Amino acid sequence: MEEKVIEESKQGTSMVLETKKENQKKLFIESYGCQMNFADSEVVASILANEGYNTTQVLEEADLVLVNTCSIRDKAEVTVRKRLQMYNAVKRDINPKMKVGVLGCMAERLKEKFLDEEKIVDMVVGPDAYKDIPNLLKEVEDGRDAINVILSREETYADISPVRLSSNGITAFVSITRGCDNMCTFCVVPFTRGRERSREPESIVEEIADLWSKGFKEVTLLGQNVDSYLWYGGGLKKDFEKASEMQKATSVDFAQLLDRCATQFPKMRFRFSTSNPQDMHIEVIEVMAKHHNICNYIHLPVQSGSTRILKEMNRQHTREEYMTLVDNIYRIIPDITLSQDIIAGFPTETEEDHQDTLSLLEYVRYDFGFMFSYSERPGTLAARKMEDDVPEEVKKRRLNEIIEVQQRIALERTKRFIGQTVEVLVEKDSKRSDKQWSGRNSQSTVVVFPKENYKPGDFVMVKISDCTSGTLIGEAVGYSEIMN
Numbered sequence: 001m002e003e004k005v006i007e008e009s010k011q012g013t014s015m016v017l018e019t020k021k022e023n024q025k026k027l028f029i030e031s032y033g034c035q036m037n038f039a040d041s042e043v044v045a046s047i048l049a050n051e052g053y054n055t056t057q058v059l060e061e062a063d064l065v066l067v068n069t070c071s072i073r074d075k076a077e078v079t080v081r082k083r084l085q086m087y088n089a090v091k092r093d094i095n096p097k098m099k100v101g102v103l104g105c106m107a108e109r110l111k112e113k114f115l116d117e118e119k120i121v122d123m124v125v126g127p128d129a130y131k132d133i134p135n136l137l138k139e140v141e142d143g144r145d146a147i148n149v150i151l152s153r154e155e156t157y158a159d160i161s162p163v164r165l166s167s168n169g170i171t172a173f174v175s176i177t178r179g180c181d182n183m184c185t186f187c188v189v190p191f192t193r194g195r196e197r198s199r200e201p202e203s204i205v206e207e208i209a210d211l212w213s214k215g216f217k218e219v220t221l222l223g224q225n226v227d228s229y230l231w232y233g234g235g236l237k238k239d240f241e242k243a244s245e246m247q248k249a250t251s252v253d254f255a256q257l258l259d260r261c262a263t264q265f266p267k268m269r270f271r272f273s274t275s276n277p278q279d280m281h282i283e284v285i286e287v288m289a290k291h292h293n294i295c296n297y298i299h300l301p302v303q304s305g306s307t308r309i310l311k312e313m314n315r316q317h318t319r320e321e322y323m324t325l326v327d328n329i330y331r332i333i334p335d336i337t338l339s340q341d342i343i344a345g346f347p348t349e350t351e352e353d354h355q356d357t358l359s360l361l362e363y364v365r366y367d368f369g370f371m372f373s374y375s376e377r378p379g380t381l382a383a384r385k386m387e388d389d390v391p392e393e394v395k396k397r398r399l400n401e402i403i404e405v406q407q408r409i410a411l412e413r414t415k416r417f418i419g420q421t422v423e424v425l426v427e428k429d430s431k432r433s434d435k436q437w438s439g440r441n442s443q444s445t446v447v448v449f450p451k452e453n454y455k456p457g458d459f460v461m462v463k464i465s466d467c468t469s470g471t472l473i474g475e476a477v478g479y480s481e482i483m484n
Contacts, residue, residue, distance in 0.1 A: 020054060027053040028062035032080055033070025035222055035273065037104055039173045041068045042162035044103060044130050049163060051134050060090055064099050069106030077106060084120045099140050101125060105192035108149045109379055115145045127193050128152035151194030153236055158203035161210065170427055170457050172216050174207050175199065177223030181238055182276060185314045185381040186343060189224055196237040198229045201252050205264060212265055217457050218425055221272040227279035229254040255283035262291035267482055269425060271295045277325055278316040285332045293482065296333055297444040301341035305360030306353035309346055319360065326364050337443035340369040344402055345395030347386040354398045361405045367413045367443065368470065369406050373399045411469040414445060421463045422447065423480045426456050447472040459483050
């Protein structure tokens with residue numbers, strides 16, 4: 001399992017969607033953690049829209065307050081607790097009818113604490129129980145605590161059309177798998193989100209077709225581990241070996257799904273996240289190379305450059321296997337961008353292990369990354385079986401050294417675009433100036449350029465003249481061919 005890409009700017013976003021006139025009740029929903037959680041909030045909002053709820057951003061007027069939680073990082077957990085205390089103060093002092101519920105990964109792990117010991121919520125709903133929310137609300141209205149954290153072997157929410165929350169109308173996430181089978185010792189996801197199962201391909205294509213009809217231009221296929229997508233008629237990934245010969249012959253893997261999406265929607269751009277090195281098959285890279293509209297970017301978490309530490313983490317790859325995979329990716333798509341997740345100071349990590357991580361950064365030359373120092377997560381195998389024995393100041397120093405090397409390489413990598421003309425999907429105003437557009441190129445690097453007569457949703461060719469470590473600066477030279 002990967003540590004998901006957690007966008008700090010989006011943490012705690014409260015979601016708003018179009019109001020239905022007939023809906024009388026108000027829902028306030030806040031999301032923390034990874035993109036999967038934000039996508040799940042869209043599913044929940046869709047279910048509740050049919051139960052008479054419109055979203056609101058005014059906490060005080062809400063009939064129902066939901067917080068979608070994350071168990072990966074300690075920081076998220078601390079923040080969510082503070083938010084729950086604040087909701088309860090509002091409930092006590094301003095709106096006694098308000099009901100408070102916790103959704104997602106943290107809900108599964110802290111159910112008794114939230115409901116019985118601390119009594120800070122009325123309802124606890126695990127990641128596979130969102131369809132049960134209407135029943136749970138009836139329980140709450142009858143004065144009972146309501147809980148459903150049962151993990152499912154089948155649930156993929158394939159039949160629910162998510163309502164796009166706080167969307168820019170241009171880019172969207174489409175979930176294709178749920179759960180994870182990789183028992184990485186630092187990660188709690190297999191215990192909070194259950195075993196891996198894939199969503200039916202037709203429902204994925206239908207959701208993308210609906211997004212296309214609404215004017216969306218880019219889709220990120222999302223899963224805890226997208227590369228191991230495998231549809232054979234339903235059921236858990238681990239049970240594939242028990243499938244019939246017919247099911248095996250007609251199964252769809254990730255390379256086939258990606259190929260189908262790119263072929264069927266040639267004017268749409270595709271990304272995917274997150275990849276797991278041992279499941280990143282050569283066929284996926286070949287499909288990427290074949291289609292112009294699949295972005296040249298792979299988030300490829302490594303976690304450590306030391307084979308010994310990778311083994312301690314129960315990662316299913318060695319340093320050498322990872323390097324071979326990277327060599328193959330660069331050989332097939334020379335213009336690719338790779339990004340990483342790295343954990344500094346995992347239990348028993350030595351200076352030699354740390355040097356292995358630094359030398360791997362130099363070898364792979366990632367464009368960017370998500371780097372953390374190790375913190376023990378309750379419920380993980382590492383917390384149960386390993387002593388957190390690397391001192392905090394050593395973790396901090398190692399993390400800073402990793403960040404320093406990564407930032408230097410990032411600037412060198414970003415400079416390669418100077419003088420090139422790149423295709424950019426216009427997404428929004430630039431943070432620095434409302435006279436400039438901001439978008440991303442195929443390699444997921446942010447590009448800013450003067451607005452002229454272009455608009456969000458346009459694919460524009462931009463000639464790059466300058467850069468910072470994470471942003472390309474240039475001028476538009478015309479529309480991309482994808483616009484024809």
